[in-house]
Amino acid sequence: SRFTVTQLAAKVKEAFGEELAEAPAAARSLVPDGPLRILVVDDEPLVSLGLVDLLEGEGHAVAEASSAQEAINRLTAEAFDLVVTDHTMPGMTGSDLARIIRTRWPGVGIVLSSGHVDLPGADIAKLPRLDKPYRVDQVRRAVDEAMCRDS
DSSP states (O other): OOHHHHHHHHHHHHHHHHGGSOGGGGEEEOSSOOOOEEEOOOOOHHHHHHHHHOOOOOOEEEEEESHHHHHHHHHHHHHOOOEEEEEEOOOSSSSHHHHHHHHOOTTTTEEESSSOOOOOOOOOOOOOEEEEEEOHHHHHHHHHHHHHHHO
C-alpha cells in the first residue's frame, strides 16, 4: 500500500496509542531558550517519523538521518543543538556515533534511543536514554537531561 506522509503520521500515532496525547503541564519541557534544532537518527522510517512528529509538535525544528554516516554528513553541513540516535543500526551503532559527536561537535547534546533493555557498549558518558516505544513525557525528560548536561 502507498500512504501519504499525513496517513503515515496518523498510523504512527495510532501505533503509539495515547502516548502521543497531551501530557500534564508538570511534564512540559524545562529546556530554556525556545525551540531546538534536533537531528533524529534512525534506520526505521516509521519510528523516525513518529519521533519527528512528536518533537515538531513540541515546537522544535527537526531533521532526519537514516544512518550514522548520513548523520555525520548532516552535522558537518548544518548546526544542531541535539542528536537523538537509535543505538542499533547497520554499519555503526548509536554509541559509536555518539563518540564521534563528542569528539567533533562537543557542544551538541546526545540522547541514545533503543527498543532493547541492555545495550552492550552503550555506556558512553552515561548518555540520556530513551526507550522505545516513545512516550511524550520520556522524550521531554531525555531532551531536558541532554541539554542541561551539555549546557
